[in-house]
Amino acid sequence: MSLPMLVNGAECGPSNPLQGLSKRFDQDRGIQQDQFGAGRAGSSKEAFRSQYPLSPGVNQDAARFFSSAASPPPALASPAAFDFSALHRSLPVSHTQSPVPVQSPIQSPPLQAGPAAWSTDFLLQQPGPSASVSVTGGAQRQATPMTVEQNMSPASQQVPNTYMPGLSWSSSVGMSAAQFAPMAGVQGGFAQVKPQIDAAIWDQEFRSQELSLNSAASAPALPMEAETVTEAPSRAQQPHDADELARTAALLIDTVQNETNPKFKNSAFMGLMRQLRDGEVTVEGNDMVQRSEASGGVQSHADAKGKGRAVDVPPPAVTRMQLPTLQRPVTATPAASTSLATEQTSDEVGEARQEDPNDAYFRQENEDYIRMQKDIVSGRATPQSHFSSQQAEWDNLQRDWEAFEASSHGLQPLSNYQFQVNNPYLNGEASRTRHHTAHAGMNEALYESVLEMEAAVQRDPTNAARWYELGVKQQENEREQKAVQALRRALELDPTHLAAWLALAISHTNEGNRSGAYSAIREWVERNERYSAAVAQFRALNPESEDARSSERLQNMMQCLMSIVREHAGGEIDADIQIALAVLLNTNEDYTKARDCFTTALAVRPDDSLLYNRVGATLANSGHPEEALQYYYTALELNPGYIRARFNLGISCTNLRRYDEAAQHILDALILQAGDSVHDPSGNEDTRGVTSHALWDSLKTCCLHMQRLDLATLCDHRDLDAFRLNFQMM
Amino acid sequence: MSDIKVEGFKASEILAALAEVFSNYSDQEKKSQIKKTNGIFEMRVKNAEGKEAVWTIDLKSTGSVYKGAPKSKPNVTIIMSDETFTQLAEGKLDGQKAFMSGKLKTKGNMMFATKLDGILKAAKTKAKL
Numbered sequence: 001m002s003l004p005m006l007v008n009g010a011e012c013g014p015s016n017p018l019q020g021l022s023k024r025f026d027q028d029r030g031i032q033q034d035q036f037g038a039g040r041a042g043s044s045k046e047a048f049r050s051q052y053p054l055s056p057g058v059n060q061d062a063a064r065f066f067s068s069a070a071s072p073p074p075a076l077a078s079p080a081a082f083d084f085s086a087l088h089r090s091l092p093v094s095h096t097q098s099p100v101p102v103q104s105p106i107q108s109p110p111l112q113a114g115p116a117a118w119s120t121d122f123l124l125q126q127p128g129p130s131a132s133v134s135v136t137g138g139a140q141r142q143a144t145p146m147t148v149e150q151n152m153s154p155a156s157q158q159v160p161n162t163y164m165p166g167l168s169w170s171s172s173v174g175m176s177a178a179q180f181a182p183m184a185g186v187q188g189g190f191a192q193v194k195p196q197i198d199a200a201i202w203d204q205e206f207r208s209q210e211l212s213l214n215s216a217a218s219a220p221a222l223p224m225e226a227e228t229v230t231e232a233p234s235r236a237q238q239p240h241d242a243d244e245l246a247r248t249a250a251l252l253i254d255t256v257q258n259e260t261n262p263k264f265k266n267s268a269f270m271g272l273m274r275q276l277r278d279g280e281v282t283v284e285g286n287d288m289v290q291r292s293e294a295s296g297g298v299q300s301h302a303d304a305k306g307k308g309r310a311v312d313v314p315p316p317a318v319t320r321m322q323l324p325t326l327q328r329p330v331t332a333t334p335a336a337s338t339s340l341a342t343e344q345t346s347d348e349v350g351e352a353r354q355e356d357p358n359d360a361y362f363r364q365e366n367e368d369y370i371r372m373q374k375d376i377v378s379g380r381a382t383p384q385s386h387f388s389s390q391q392a393e394w395d396n397l398q399r400d401w402e403a404f405e406a407s408s409h410g411l412q413p414l415s416n417y418q419f420q421v422n423n424p425y426l427n428g429e430a431s432r433t434r435h436h437t438a439h440a441g442m443n444e445a446l447y448e449s450v451l452e453m454e455a456a457v458q459r460d461p462t463n464a465a466r467w468y469e470l471g472v473k474q475q476e477n478e479r480e481q482k483a484v485q486a487l488r489r490a491l492e493l494d495p496t497h498l499a500a501w502l503a504l505a506i507s508h509t510n511e512g513n514r515s516g517a518y519s520a521i522r523e524w525v526e527r528n529e530r531y532s533a534a535v536a537q538f539r540a541l542n543p544e545s546e547d548a549r550s551s552e553r554l555q556n557m558m559q560c561l562m563s564i565v566r567e568h569a570g571g572e573i574d575a576d577i578q579i580a581l582a583v584l585l586n587t588n589e590d591y592t593k594a595r596d597c598f599t600t601a602l603a604v605r606p607d608d609s610l611l612y613n614r615v616g617a618t619l620a621n622s623g624h625p626e627e628a629l630q631y632y633y634t635a636l637e638l639n640p641g642y643i644r645a646r647f648n649l650g651i652s653c654t655n656l657r658r659y660d661e662a663a664q665h666i667l668d669a670l671i672l673q674a675g676d677s678v679h680d681p682s683g684n685e686d687t688r689g690v691t692s693h694a695l696w697d698s699l700k701t702c703c704l705h706m707q708r709l710d711l712a713t714l715c716d717h718r719d720l721d722a723f724r725l726n727f728q729m730m
Numbered sequence: 731m732s733d734i735k736v737e738g739f740k741a742s743e744i745l746a747a748l749a750e751v752f753s754n755y756s757d758q759e760k761k762s763q764i765k766k767t768n769g770i771f772e773m774r775v776k777n778a779e780g781k782e783a784v785w786t787i788d789l790k791s792t793g794s795v796y797k798g799a800p801k802s803k804p805n806v807t808i809i810m811s812d813e814t815f816t817q818l819a820e821g822k823l824d825g826q827k828a829f830m831s832g833k834l835k836t837k838g839n840m841m842f843a844t845k846l847d848g849i850l851k852a853a854k855t856k857a858k859l
Contacts, residue, residue: 617859655820705747
């Protein structure tokens with residue numbers, strides 16, 4: 001029953017196993033790896049952490065224990081018992097497994113891994129010839145300080161994790177499918193390792209005793225459990241029973257959690273219930289050889305009670321009496337380790353007392369986790385305790401992600417226009433004159449600067465026309481990305497803004513985004529009322545099939561525009577449709593026709609610097625840079641601050657191998673661009689976001705052609721001031 | 731970049747610029763360019779003095795430009811004069827016309843030669859509208 005549940009994850013609780021996993025991974029295990037060599041799964045080594053303070057003698061003991069060469073103690077099954085590296089290596093999922101077993105001791109129901117597996121170990125021992133001997137051997141070893149220490153440290157280390165499933169289960173919160181994924185991985189691991197298990201079963205048995213219950217045993221133990229489940233139904237039943245019992249115990253503990261009476265809280269009964277819930281008592285009860293009947297009784301009882309969801313007091317009590325020694329490892333605190341070792345063989349009362357601090361710790365952790373779980377459920381997870389720093393990290397990531405998505409518009413989440421900070425124009429009209437004096441001597445001061453426009457947009461963020469103006473300005477200033485963002489915003493606000501569609505099409509053409517340019521032009525045509533009749537007529541004559549390829553659509557659209565132009569040939573020339581057609585032709589690299597269209601448009605608008613630049617660019621792209629130059633010059637006469645025209649001029653000069661001239665033009669363009677940056681009062685003016693990479697790259701190419709490596713390196717550093725100085729010294 | 735240059739060849743500068751462009755490509759751009767082209771071009775360029783220089787544009791595995799014969803078998807070998815190459819690179823001449831008029835000769839898969847246009851265009855910064 002529990003395996004299916006493990007898959008379905010009914011009891012996993014809302015805690016995300018991934019979080020537990022990340023906790024595992026982020027712990028530093030270098031020390032343990034140093035001690036015991038590589039090749040073992042990281043998480044299973046936690047048990048060794050506490051070994052450091054041990055005396056060398058004890059360390060030697062441990063080494064003897066783990067080395068296959070040393071003669072094993074009589075109780076050991078085989079000399080090769082503890083060579084686990086191969087097994088570990090063959091466990092591909094050992095890492096993913098680690099969080100699962102770590103969580104299990106608490107609640108064990110869904111993840112009986114650790115303790116349940118331990119119980120299986122014992123079960124396997126039972127039929128074996130040396131069963132009783134080995135069990136006693138194990139018990140004796142546990143009584144030594146070393147092992148007690150080993151067992152205890154993980155217990156305390158892992159407490160935080162171990163409580164998670166328990167809580168979530170008891171609060172019966174629904175779970176997400178994501179939580180089951182690790183379980184599935186674990187199961188996959190079972191299947192894979194199964195063949196190797198038989199030889200290693202005994203090793204694991206001892207290992208699970210020697211090392212911590214939680215971490216160390218978990219990885220090897222898991223496959224064992226799987227084997228039992230598949231192999232022998234009767235055996236497989238037992239871990240499930242243990243689950244039932246543990247679950248019931250957990251339920252009880254949770255129900256009485258608010259009980260403040262310390263006497264009750266610290267009572268032997270409660271301690272037992274906790275142990276039950278942690279799965280240790282049941283496990284041992286099943287496995288004690290001499291008390292097989294008693295444990296069997298416990299099992300059946302647990303079965304019945306598990307269904308009834310009631311708590312059965314007497315059987316656990318019996319179990320507890322039977323298994324004093326084996327309960328220790330988890331319940332004892334490191335501080336109490338030595339005394340515990342002696343106590344183990346002596347009195348039960350002492351044990352109950354020993355458990356007190358540990359229980360208190362558990363309880364506290366428990367409450368922390370309840371709080372945390374609530375937070376998670378309510379969707380505002382905040383770090384509550386010291387161990388949830390990882391949790392906080394994940395939460396931060398999640399928050400970032402959500403903010404990212406929430407503030408996104410459309411399909412491009414990052415397409416939000418990033419305004420420059422510290423924009424002095426933001427202060428309103430009052431700041432205008434002051435800033436103008438600050439920019440005195442710059443060409444831009446004659447015109448509206450980008451900063452001014454940004455400020456205008458920020459003051460009136462829902463005005464599409466302002467966004468459009470900003471977009472066009474950014475195009476002029478050779479910042480295509482920002483232009484696209486601003487234009488998109490404008491069109492979001494007002495999809496009927498035709499000029500913005502046209503500008504967007506131009507930006508897309510510059511970016512080499514054919515489909516983007518096409519769809520923008522298409523939008524422009526379809527929304528243009530002036531041509532709606534003509535478009536409808538054309539569509540009727542030339543129906544466009546649905547599955548037409550993009551190039552066909554492009555051709556179709558061009559035909560459409562051309563037919564419209566032809567129809568209106570007699571009357572007034574519309575520059576916009578000429579531009580739209582020219583943009584399409586440009587996308588299609590049909591530059592001669594595109595130039596004709598642009599020049600036609602220019603005939604109507606002889607003062608449009610943008611158009612001059614476009615004609616020039618079309619010429620340059622078709623391999624006529626020298627003809628392009630005059631158009632660029634005209635554009636710059638009309639608009640001296642036209643950065644794009646200046647840059648294009650530089651490109652044409654580069655193509656004409658007039659590198660000095662080209663470098664000068666590009667440098668001018670860069671200086672103009674940098675002029676858009678905010679003068680930071682702190683003095684470290686960062687022009688990197690303001691100047692564009694394309695300009696710097698072109699400038700670098702120029703410098704390389706000029707054999708000026710020193711200048712090229714300055715380009716790499718984007719150091720405008722240094723470049724300007726060096727360039728003028730030339 | 732300097733190791734690509736050969737004195738007396740205008741083509742060397744163009745190819746050096748092309749190499750620069752390739753080296754500035756991001757992995758993704760490089761991959762898409764390689765995917766688009768998927769060929770190795772051997773360029774045998776003769777200058778006015780009758781000297782010949784060989785470059786290779788590898789857009790099959792590495793996405794690089796280097797001087798000398800290709801390290802693995804080229805898909806196509808393009809033989810032309812320095813002047814023709816320069817015009818090709820500047821876009822004044824298109825590859826097919828050059829081939830038709832005999833200014834450009836190919837060995838191997840001629841279809842790859844038609845892709846050269848696109849590659850040389852990549853080396854040029856496009857003027858923006």
